[in-house]
Amino acid sequence: LRRGDGVTLENGRVASVNGGPPSPARLADRPEFAKLGAVHPSRLLQLETAQASSPRTAGIQRIVDLICPLGFGQRALIVSPPKAGKTVMLQAVAEGVALNHPSVILLILLVDERPEEVSEMVDWGRGEVVASSFDLPHERHVAVADMVFEHARRQVELGKDVVIVLDSLTRLARSHNTTGRGSGRTMSGGLDATALAKPKGLFGAARAVPEGGSLTVIATALIETESRMDDVIFEEFKGTGNAELRLSRALADRRLYPAVDVAASGTRREELLGDAATVAAKQQLRRGLVELPPEKAIDVLLAQLKRSKTNAELLAAAR
Numbered sequence: 001l002r003r004g005d006g007v008t009l010e011n012g013r014v015a016s017v018n019g020g021p022p023s024p025a026r027l028a029d030r031p032e033f034a035k036l037g038a039v040h041p042s043r044l045l046q047l048e049t050a051q052a053s054s055p056r057t058a059g060i061q062r063i064v065d066l067i068c069p070l071g072f073g074q075r076a077l078i079v080s081p082p083k084a085g086k087t088v089m090l091q092a093v094a095e096g097v098a099l100n101h102p103s104v105i106l107l108i109l110l111v112d113e114r115p116e117e118v119s120e121m122v123d124w125g126r127g128e129v130v131a132s133s134f135d136l137p138h139e140r141h142v143a144v145a146d147m148v149f150e151h152a153r154r155q156v157e158l159g160k161d162v163v164i165v166l167d168s169l170t171r172l173a174r175s176h177n178t179t180g181r182g183s184g185r186t187m188s189g190g191l192d193a194t195a196l197a198k199p200k201g202l203f204g205a206a207r208a209v210p211e212g213g214s215l216t217v218i219a220t221a222l223i224e225t226e227s228r229m230d231d232v233i234f235e236e237f238k239g240t241g242n243a244e245l246r247l248s249r250a251l252a253d254r255r256l257y258p259a260v261d262v263a264a265s266g267t268r269r270e271e272l273l274g275d276a277a278t279v280a281a282k283q284q285l286r287r288g289l290v291e292l293p294p295e296k297a298i299d300v301l302l303a304q305l306k307r308s309k310t311n312a313e314l315l316a317a318a319r
Contacts, residue, residue, distance in 0.1 A: 001027065004150025018154055031211075033153040038207035041071025041242070042272040045163070045216065047096025048311055060092035060258045062311050063301065066282060068245045068265045071273045072161055073208025074216050076243035077169070079234065081224035084247040084259050086167070087117065091124065092258075093218055094165050098126045105155055105162045109148045111141045112171035127165070141175040142198075149202050152215055159213040164206075166219035173199045173233045189228035196236050203240060224249060243267040254295055262297045263290040281315035288318075 001007070001017070005027075008016040016022060048065050052058035070076055070093075080086040090108075097106055106127030110118050118131040132144040145166075152162040166172070177195035185193040206217035221234050244265060251259035266286075271279050289297040308314035 002030075002150075002154060004147065004152075004154040006151060006154070018158060020158070030157045033157055033205075036156070036207070036213075037210045038073075039210050040269045040272055041073040041208045041214070041216075043072040043208070043214075044273045045070040045072055045074065045097065046100050047093060049096055049099045051099050052092075053095060056088070056257065057092045057095060059302065059305055060089060061096045062305055062314075063258055063260055064093065064096075064245065065311055066285065066301075066314075067260060067262055068243055068267050069270060069273045069282075070216070070218070070243060070267070071208070072216060073206060073214035074218070074243050074267075075203060075206035075241045076216075076218045076245065076267075077237065077241040078218065078220045078245045078247065079223055079264075080220055080247040081249040081252075082222070084249050084252040085257055086220055086247060089245075089247065089258060090165055090167055090218075090220065091121075091126075094126050097163050101161070101163075103161070105152070105160060107148055107152060107162065107164045109145060109164055109166045111145055111166070111168065112138075112175060113167060127163075138175040138178040141172065142179050145172055145202060149205055153205065156209060156213045156215045159209075159211070161214045161216075163216040163218070166217060168222055169199065169203060169219040169237065170222040170230050170233050172202075173237075174229065177229070187232060189230075189232045191229050191232050196233065200237070200240065203237065242269070248294060251295055251298060256295060256298050256302075258298075260298055261294050262286070262301065263294065277319075278315060281319050285315065285318050 006018050007014060014022045047061035052061060078089060094108060097104055108121055108127045108129045110131035112134045115133045118133050121129045130144060130148050132141045152164055155162050173196055176198050177192055180192055180195050182192050187193055203217055206215050208214045221237055222230050223234050246261040246264035248259045248261045304314055
């Protein structure tokens with residue numbers, strides 16, 4: 001057994017390990033996660049669904065697919081200031097994954113969040129919610145996050161697809177800064193020089209494996225919190241992901257939801273996540289939107305969503 005294995009017991013006997021038979025040969029033949037290769041995501045993790053719980057959720061799912069498409073193995077950051085719709089965005093993404101990809105193991109990891117938000121996610125009933133609310137010690141935040149990522153790694157070793165929705169990477173980094181031994185070197189904002197090594201290792205675990213299986217991490221990063229430490233944490237993680245969805249406080253103040261900054265959002269190697277015609281249509285749509293002011297761009301995009309029932313219909317009209 002390895003750390004993170006899920007063991008089921010029946011009458012004091014091991015009934016299954018990670019959902020399969022507890023065969024020593026099966027467990028011994030597993031590759032080690034650290035030795036698995038990593039390739040650019042090439043399988044689309046589509047969020048758009050006709051079964052969305054509300055028109056607002058459906059709009060979020062369609063916009064993410066158009067502006068910042070996600071693939072299996074994506075390492076994505078949702079960059080958000082306070083009160084910009086981060087929680088609703090996460091719920092829409094998780095719902096799209098749960099409805100469109102039922103075989104995916106969906107883990108929702110809440111670190112240092114408000115207890116009522118934890119209860120809301122549990123009652124919502126999508127995926128497996130693992131949480132450590134802000135009234136618990138930082139040591140628990142760190143331990144819970146480590147447990148979730150180790151369990152995800154064990155599943156990927158068996159060739160399974162895992163999606164972790166993490167809220168938030170910033171607060172997890174703060175907890176590591178508090179609980180770490182300290183190097184004696186302090187960066188701007190009071191952040192220890194070695195505090196981000198472990199959170200970067202967790203975020204960097206996201207990958208598409210050439211032989212099959214993937215670990216997708218969709219994490220939130222907080223900005224504009226008036227905390228210098230949060231700014232430093234974001235700057236350290238900026239560029240480590242291969243997809244970034246930026247939310248705007250200015251758009252949220254104007255009640256333009258989802259408050260997505262189209263020009264600042266996007267996915268690296270987006271051309272791998274669709275056929276040539278679809279990718280070309282998305283790029284043409286983006287070129288038209290980025291020339292507009294941010295508030296006008298999202299307004300135009302929302303109007304286009306209302307005029308079309310699906311993204312395929314919208315892109316066909318844009319060609």
